[in-house]
Amino acid sequence: MELKTTRYALEAGIATITLSRPKRRNAWTGRMHTEYRWLLDQADKDPAVRVIVVTGDPEGQAFCAGADLGALEGHAEKGRYDPGTAEDIARPGYGVDPHFDASFAYHFGIGKPVIAAINGAAAGVGLVLAAFADLRFAAAGTRFTTTHGRFNFPAEFGLSWVLPRIIGLTHANDLLLSSRIFTAEEALEMGFLNKVLPADELMIHVTDYARKLAASVAPGSARETKRQIYRDLHRDAATAVTEAERLLETMIRHPNYAEGVKAWMEKRAADWKG
Known part of the structure; x- marks a missing residue:
């Protein structure tokens, strides 16, 4: 354009x-x-x-x-x-x-x-x-x-x-x-x-x-946290907690979780993927 x-x-x-x-x-x-x-x-x-x-x-x-x-x-x-x-x-x-x-x-x-x-x-x-x-x-x-x-x-x-x-x-x-x-x-x-x-x-x-x-927050975490914030404006507390638990189970399988832990342990900046 x-x-x-x-x-x-x-x-x-x-x-x-x-x-x-x-x-x-x-x-x-x-x-x-x-x-x-x-x-x-x-x-x-x-x-x-x-x-x-x-x-x-x-x-x-x-x-x-x-x-x-x-x-x-x-x-x-x-x-x-x-x-x-x-x-x-x-x-x-x-x-x-x-x-x-x-x-x-x-x-x-x-x-x-x-x-x-x-x-x-x-x-x-x-x-x-x-x-x-x-x-x-x-x-x-x-x-x-x-x-x-x-x-x-x-x-x-x-x-x-x-x-x-x-x-x-x-x-x-x-x-x-x-x-x-x-x-x-x-x-x-x-x-x-x-x-x-x-x-x-x-x-x-x-x-x-x-x-x-951009450097310190994994892109998937930024995306899902933002969506949680605005979706939770329409939800009750229990639904918000349940959805957070579901996201946790899903996102912990992403390579950025292991990279985040490793970077924290090694005291270095994370190399985010995706």
Whole structure:
């Protein structure tokens, strides 16, 4: 696929997807969503990829400023919502669990950790994208907002489901009902972010974190643990325990289990396979 609104780089097991419409503050369009899903699908299928990082083009001075204004105007003119995507759009993460088979929820079906490196404003769908990542790091002073209230929209793309699970109902109600702006520092206090860093240290920290994750965690463990986390949001405790025991019986037979034990005993980095 020709990339017009995104960039892709792979180095040392880390796939970096950059939202790149700098003249529009990396605002979201149907084309960007199409490219983003295609890139996620490619990264998920590539055995060389261990971790996926999503960030914004720094020239845009935002992570993603939300839906492009032109798209918002188009909805008003058409009198209906138009996602701007085709029926044959890529479906990364689909087929793992029916609970994940929808826009942005597909992140939960992807078999690799997804890290959001939020290097500027994240509004509307930009906040959605960050919320559905597995880990979130942001530059100090970054501003966030749900935005939907000012457009007579509902909470977008499952924010009403995911935000209460990340930050609790009290904080989620505040952000969803008010559509107010909040800062990275406030988001960290609420538990939305893993860490807030100086802007010039953000990508250094995220890259280092991703490298350590890729080196120290077996790919099968990362995949199955991630799926357990999001599936268990719908399960009772007993089912979660039973499924964990089933996975243990299966995964202990994989060569990476023996390699992990051997590497630990020999005090060296593991040589993961698969």
